Amino acid sequence: MPSLLGNIFKGWTDYSKGVEEGGHHEYEHMYAMVIDLDLCTGCNACSTACYAENNLAVVGEDKFGARQAMHWMRIERYFDEPDLDKTEATTDADTQSRGASFLPMMCQHCNAAPCEPVCPVGATYHTVDGLNAQVYNRCIGSRYCANNCPFRVRYFNFYDNAESWPAPMDQQLNPDLSVRSKGVMEKCSMCLQRTRAARDTAKREGRELKDGDIQTACQQTCPTSAILFGDLLDEDSAISKVWKNHQVKLGTYKQDKENPELRGYRIFEELNVDTKVLYLERVREV
Amino acid sequence: MSPDRRKRSPFPWIRTIMAVGVVGALIVLGGQMLEHERRGGESPMTESGPRVPNAVFPTDTFAGKDIAQPINYSHKLHAGDLGINCLYCHTYARRSKVAGIPPTSKCMGCHTAVATADDKPEIAKLSAMWESGQSPAWNKVNDMPDFVHFSHERHLQKFLFDNPDMNIQDSREVCAMCHGDMVEVGVAKKMRPLTMGFCNTCHENNDGPADCTRCHK
Ligand code: SF4
Numbered sequence: 001m002p003s004l005l006g007n008i009f010k011g012w013t014d015y016s017k018g019v020e021e022g023g024h025h026e027y028e029h030m031y032a033m034v035i036d037l038d039l040c041t042g043c044n045a046c047s048t049a050c051y052a053e054n055n056l057a058v059v060g061e062d063k064f065g066a067r068q069a070m071h072w073m074r075i076e077r078y079f080d081e082p083d084l085d086k087t088e089a090t091t092d093a094d095t096q097s098r099g100a101s102f103l104p105m106m107c108q109h110c111n112a113a114p115c116e117p118v119c120p121v122g123a124t125y126h127t128v129d130g131l132n133a134q135v136y137n138r139c140i141g142s143r144y145c146a147n148n149c150p151f152r153v154r155y156f157n158f159y160d161n162a163e164s165w166p167a168p169m170d171q172q173l174n175p176d177l178s179v180r181s182k183g184v185m186e187k188c189s190m191c192l193q194r195t196r197a198a199r200d201t202a203k204r205e206g207r208e209l210k211d212g213d214i215q216t217a218c219q220q221t222c223p224t225s226a227i228l229f230g231d232l233l234d235e236d237s238a239i240s241k242v243w244k245n246h247q248v249k250l251g252t253y254k255q256d257k258e259n260p261e262l263r264g265y266r267i268f269e270e271l272n273v274d275t276k277v278l279y280l281e282r283v284r285e286v
Numbered sequence: 287m288s289p290d291r292r293k294r295s296p297f298p299w300i301r302t303i304m305a306v307g308v309v310g311a312l313i314v315l316g317g318q319m320l321e322h323e324r325r326g327g328e329s330p331m332t333e334s335g336p337r338v339p340n341a342v343f344p345t346d347t348f349a350g351k352d353i354a355q356p357i358n359y360s361h362k363l364h365a366g367d368l369g370i371n372c373l374y375c376h377t378y379a380r381r382s383k384v385a386g387i388p389p390t391s392k393c394m395g396c397h398t399a400v401a402t403a404d405d406k407p408e409i410a411k412l413s414a415m416w417e418s419g420q421s422p423a424w425n426k427v428n429d430m431p432d433f434v435h436f437s438h439e440r441h442l443q444k445f446l447f448d449n450p451d452m453n454i455q456d457s458r459e460v461c462a463m464c465h466g467d468m469v470e471v472g473v474a475k476k477m478r479p480l481t482m483g484f485c486n487t488c489h490e491n492n493d494g495p496a497d498c499t500r501c502h503k
């Protein structure tokens with residue numbers, strides 16, 4: 001049913017099947033990510049690369065303070081609880097010894113994405129590549145999706161942020177995706193334009209897409225190679241192997257690992273949204 | 287509560303409103319079906335259009351404005367009377383997203399030998415620009431909005447290169463699907479609407495991708 005209502009019904013059916021049957025979708029690929037928090041140094045290079053690749057607006061301090069930042073990928077900081085039994089030095093809030101850790105957070109491309117069924121116009125949906133995509137020119141800015149996303153990774157254009165790119169900086173805008181205008185929701189697309197380009201290259205060369213053809217901007221930039229991107233439907237891809245090695249399965253809200261020491265975990269697994277970003281826990285010497 | 291009070295409907299207009307609603311819905315649905323029939327129906331392009339098996343192409347036309355160009359380049363003369371292949375000048379179409387405008391050197395490749403500047407004022411303009419090292423500032427004719435991803439390469443690959451019924455000399459038939467037959471006009475004009483419905487007619491009938499993000503960016 002190629003109509004507006006049809007899209008909304010499809011969103012709901014996909015969602016409920018995703019919840020009940022675990023990741024039901026008609027995928028050709030299932031692009032996913034692994035982020036090794038042990039390698040991540042919190043340098044923010046990935047976030048910066050994302051700004052450059054995806055035409056993200058730099059909003060400035062005031063709007064940032066008003067929670068109108070547009071970073072599709074952000075580095076979240078966490079600090080351990082101070083241990084009051086220990087000495088002064090280890091409990092000092094300003095030192096590393098208090099246990100700062102970082103977590104790059106972006107759209108988790110949930111298989112049962114809670115943001116999708118609530119969109120009144122079907123502007124966010126799952127592509128055949130297994131990615132949660134946002135169609136900017138369809139979005140009417142109701143912001144339901146952002147309110148239903150458990151990860152808070154959807155960003156709303158409160159302004160036309162054109163002053164973000166004063167001349168000649170507009171020359172560095174990426175022509176492969178649009179500059180979003182006021183009133184449109186946006187979020188990490190796992191560099192969909194690169195997937196598209198890689199697919200076109202593969203077709204030109206008359207072959208299938210292979211593992212490593214597509215690199216996301218954050219992955220390409222990360223100095224410690226903490227980020228890995230690839231196709232989970234491809235058994236032999238590097239990323240499938242990591243998921244398998246860490247015994248993390250899709251389509252479940254509770255992992256049943258043989259070896260609980262393995263570091264892999266998914267954020268908010270218990271919500272049963274079936275995210276496709278696997279984080280590898282940080283190991284710390286005590 | 288008195289008996290006649292109970293009889294009265296709480297919404298006296300509900301039947302009228304519902305009737306109007308049903309009639310409205312019928313009109314909308316009927317209109318959509320007619321529109322679908324018109325778009326997807328037998329198309330004259332299959333007669334004169336490109337030889338692609340089972341293909342149904344949109345035939346909507348668009349009366350584009352005359353766009354002034356620095357040089358009155360005639361497609362009718364070059365592609366029609368002289369029979370120059372579209373891909374000779376728009377050479378990037380086969381390997382990139384944009385078809386491109388040929389560099390002045392490509393024009394001069396012929397115009398130093400044939401139809402030189404002597405008595406033709408338009409070619410005199412071209413030679414003058416070539417001498418001064420300045421490019422003609424062509425105006426864009428078919429402009430897609432920024433949120434549309436369109437790749438000439440993919441379309442040529444499907445309809446021209448991967449289609450055994452076509453040979454490279456026939457590229458004009460393929461280009462005409464979206465651009466109209468350019469030999470009908472002199473200076474280029476937009477001749478097809480290039481709206482989403484236009485694209486979709488073809489995508490639905492020829493197994494084009496239906497995923498939003500294949501075309502929207
Ligand atoms: S992380 Fe949020 S925005 Fe991304 S798919 Fe899940 S619910 Fe949607």
Ligand code: SF4
Binds near residue numbers: 039045047224225226
């Ligand atoms: S670029 Fe790599 S190391 Fe730096 S913050 Fe991002 S994931 Fe961590």
